[in-house]
Amino acid sequence: MDKELVLRAKKRDKDAFVELINQQKESMYKIAKTILKKEEDVADAMQETILNCWEKIGTMRKPEYFRTWMVRILINNCNEIYRQRSKVVLNNEIILEETVDADYFNVEWREMMSFLNEKQRIVVELYYVEQFKVREIADILQIGQSAVKGRLQAARKIIEANYCTDTQRGSIFG
Amino acid sequence: MERKGIIMKNFDDFVNGLNQDITISDSVNQRIDETLQGLETRRKHNFRFLKAATVAACVLLAFGAVLVSSSVFASDLPVIGGIFEKGQNKVKYSIKVEKDSMYADVIPSGIMKNVGAMFQKQVRMSMKYYDKYKDADDYTRISKIPDKYRDFIDIAKEIRDSDEIVIRYPFYVYYPGEENYYGSIYDYYFIAEKNQQKLCIFCISVNAEEEKVRTQFIYDKMLDHYFSLDENITEETLFYEVDRSIYAETPEKSFLVREIYSPPAEYIMQGDGMYDDAESSQFYQKNYEEKKDLILSYLKAVKKGKTMKKSGGDIKSELKKADEPINEEDLLDFSMGYGEDEDTLGEKELDDVIYLAVCVAVFCILVIVTVMYIRKHRQD
Numbered sequence: 001m002d003k004e005l006v007l008r009a010k011k012r013d014k015d016a017f018v019e020l021i022n023q024q025k026e027s028m029y030k031i032a033k034t035i036l037k038k039e040e041d042v043a044d045a046m047q048e049t050i051l052n053c054w055e056k057i058g059t060m061r062k063p064e065y066f067r068t069w070m071v072r073i074l075i076n077n078c079n080e081i082y083r084q085r086s087k088v089v090l091n092n093e094i095i096l097e098e099t100v101d102a103d104y105f106n107v108e109w110r111e112m113m114s115f116l117n118e119k120q121r122i123v124v125e126l127y128y129v130e131q132f133k134v135r136e137i138a139d140i141l142q143i144g145q146s147a148v149k150g151r152l153q154a155a156r157k158i159i160e161a162n163y164c165t166d167t168q169r170g171s172i173f174g
Numbered sequence: 175m176e177r178k179g180i181i182m183k184n185f186d187d188f189v190n191g192l193n194q195d196i197t198i199s200d201s202v203n204q205r206i207d208e209t210l211q212g213l214e215t216r217r218k219h220n221f222r223f224l225k226a227a228t229v230a231a232c233v234l235l236a237f238g239a240v241l242v243s244s245s246v247f248a249s250d251l252p253v254i255g256g257i258f259e260k261g262q263n264k265v266k267y268s269i270k271v272e273k274d275s276m277y278a279d280v281i282p283s284g285i286m287k288n289v290g291a292m293f294q295k296q297v298r299m300s301m302k303y304y305d306k307y308k309d310a311d312d313y314t315r316i317s318k319i320p321d322k323y324r325d326f327i328d329i330a331k332e333i334r335d336s337d338e339i340v341i342r343y344p345f346y347v348y349y350p351g352e353e354n355y356y357g358s359i360y361d362y363y364f365i366a367e368k369n370q371q372k373l374c375i376f377c378i379s380v381n382a383e384e385e386k387v388r389t390q391f392i393y394d395k396m397l398d399h400y401f402s403l404d405e406n407i408t409e410e411t412l413f414y415e416v417d418r419s420i421y422a423e424t425p426e427k428s429f430l431v432r433e434i435y436s437p438p439a440e441y442i443m444q445g446d447g448m449y450d451d452a453e454s455s456q457f458y459q460k461n462y463e464e465k466k467d468l469i470l471s472y473l474k475a476v477k478k479g480k481t482m483k484k485s486g487g488d489i490k491s492e493l494k495k496a497d498e499p500i501n502e503e504d505l506l507d508f509s510m511g512y513g514e515d516e517d518t519l520g521e522k523e524l525d526d527v528i529y530l531a532v533c534v535a536v537f538c539i540l541v542i543v544t545v546m547y548i549r550k551h552r553q554d
Contacts, residue, residue, distance in 0.1 A: 014213055014214060017210075017213070018210045018213075021206070021210060025198065025206055026195070026196065026198065029196070029198045029202060030196065039199050039201050039202055040201070042202055043201060043202045043205040043206075044205075046202065046205065046206060046209075047205050047206070047209045050206065050209045050210065050213075051209060051213075054213050112188055113192075124192075125192070128189045128192055128193070129189075129192050129193055156185065159185060159188055160185060
């Protein structure tokens with residue numbers, strides 16, 4: 001991530017900010033997808049995050065933490081949308097069939113993520129995909145480092161256990 | 175070992191798989207592009223909203239300040255007028271006591287010092303009863319509002335924040351021979367003026383008939399209405415009652431200020447001397463200076479007496495106490511408005527608490543609505 005870009009964005013340089021977002025949007029999409037299933041919800045969360053970042057970027061103290069800061073905002077927005085959707089389902093007593101995006105989850109290695117619960121998924125995504133350190137993940141999720149490690153360990157065990165079964169059957173990863 | 179190696183290898187494969195590039199769907203991409211293009215508009219929109227909110231808040235604040243400072247105007251407003259109508263009854267008017275009669279020196283200093291505070295308390299309590307029962311029927315008003323406040327409500331209602339109240343011309347209506355027969359109740363009269371116009375006549379009565387000396391504010395509507403003070407009162411005007419009429423007398427002339435109705439039958443029948451025509455006639459024959467000496471000497475003696483010393487302490491303790499709460503009991507059933515408040519003095523004034531609670535509630539609602547509005551706009 002270009003620190004110079006962040007500094008320019010802090011000074012209300014729109015082009016710099018747009019470039020920053022374009023650099024980060026794939027990461028944002030992946031993270032949002034670990035929490036939200038529907039494309040529309042993912043789009044809402046990303047849009048809200050971009051607007052929040054644009055409005056508040058001036059208040060951010062250290063440019064090197066832009067990514068951590070942005071991911072925290074994104075996860076908060078995703079959680080907020082997730083909670084609202086859950087309420088809607090409960091209030092209307094409608095059991096919505098989970099509309100999983102075919103293009104996304106038909107990729108087998110992503111299917112493995114479905115064995116994990118939401119908390120484990122986000123930790124795996126941040127650690128293995130986004131390459132955040134344990135300390136940074138703890139900071140983003142506002143939990144302890146031991147909790148992050150615990151979730152990673154549990155996730156790894158679940159993946160391995162399920163993967164072993166698949167392997168013995170002639171796994172896709174074989 | 176072999177199993178572990180396989181697992182580790184495959185988990186790495188899994189991680190590698192997760193790290194493969196993915197294609198963001200068109201719908202999400204489109205939304206991101208739209209958002210990025212509309213950044214400036216959004217920011218301007220927010221600024222515009224903030225500006226509008228700031229201007230609205232300033233206008234609201236200014237409007238509120240005007241209403242608070244001019245509760246008379248505010249009380250006429252629909253819907254919210256009721257809140258300010260209460261507010262306008264708080265003591266904000268100025269009050270001054272003038273010692274502009276020869277009686278001022280012979281009236282107990284405790285009364286002269288505290289008559290202003292007693293007047294304010296009377297206004298305050300009368301308005302509290304008025305606020306509570308203004309929409310009630312006549313029977314309820316008569317049965318619930320003590321006499322001492324009921325009559326005074328008409329006076330208290332006339333007083334506004336901006337008014338200047340001056341209490342002046344203290345005087346005493348002397349009954350010939352009262353030092354011999356009637357020396358336990360002393361009524362000291364005052365004239366209250368509002369903005370240089372006569373507002374009312376009231377008296378501070380000191381009653382030493384019972385063990386405890388009791389000082390109270392008394393307003394007699396009949397006396398006030400029929401007390402003709404068309405003639406100018408001067409510093410030297412004397413007041414006395416002769417032949418069932420009250421007279422005012424200056425060195426130059428004497429004139430009738432109020433014709434009193436017939437004496438109560440029991441006084442005539444018992445012949446207690448109160449309406450001793452011979453004594454009255456004798457007094458009336460005296461010249462101005464003789465009358466003045468007699469009255470002032472008598473009042474000086476009264477002032478120095480134990481009763482008045484006790485009275486000073488009673489006034490102070492009464493004024494230190496908080497206003498008595500509005501009596502909910504039906505006065506007609508028991509006391510006809512007399513002796514209704516002694517036991518309840520000093521309790522917390524409920525009306526003030528309710529008034530404060532209403533103001534706080536209105537303020538909180540405004541804050542909540544504003545916050546919700548801002549949050550909604552930010553989400554939009």
